Amino acid sequence: MLPGLLHVHHIAIICSDYAASKHFYTEVLGLQIVREVYRAERQSYKLDLALNGQYLIELFSFPAPPPRPSRPEAAGLRHLAFAVADLDAAVARLEALGVTYEPIRVDEFTGRRFTFFFDPDQLPLELYEVPGPL
Incomplete structure (x- = not known):
């Protein structure tokens, strides 16, 4: 370290x-x-x-500023992930605000649910559900 x-x-x-x-x-x-x-x-x-x-x-x-390619998977920062306690409530809020998100998936290694959406410049953002208090 x-x-x-x-x-x-x-x-x-x-x-x-x-x-x-x-x-x-x-x-x-x-x-x-x-x-x-x-x-x-x-x-x-x-x-x-x-x-x-x-x-x-x-x-x-x-x-x-020049555009930064993100698809297909470009080298560099892949995405920024935010932990959420209730993924359903978070995506309901995105929906209410007109923000499109990908279908909810399950992480094959942790069993946790997550989804991706994008900021105005198409920077990929992730919501990752975590248990209990953050």
Whole structure:
């Protein structure tokens, strides 16, 4: 193990439509805004987001970012997974907000249920059901 390695600090995501992504991550997923800044010299927004008080995502906007291929399975980050206690309730909320998700599957190794959906830039996101308190 790398000495001093503690945990994942944050995940950085570059979006193509800042308003749409900000809405998605705050209104659809319900992440809390920690800080939002506009960096004029980079023509870039940086939105710091938390989940249950834990710093989690840095959402960036940049002028005309190149698209990142994700299908077929491209090299690099495959997806970002969120643990949920009740997958049925979570997908019902996605449905109510008009967010399309894949059919629920069962992990062949753990027996846990999961599904995938996508952010406004088609970044694959996963909801993975875990037992009891998180």
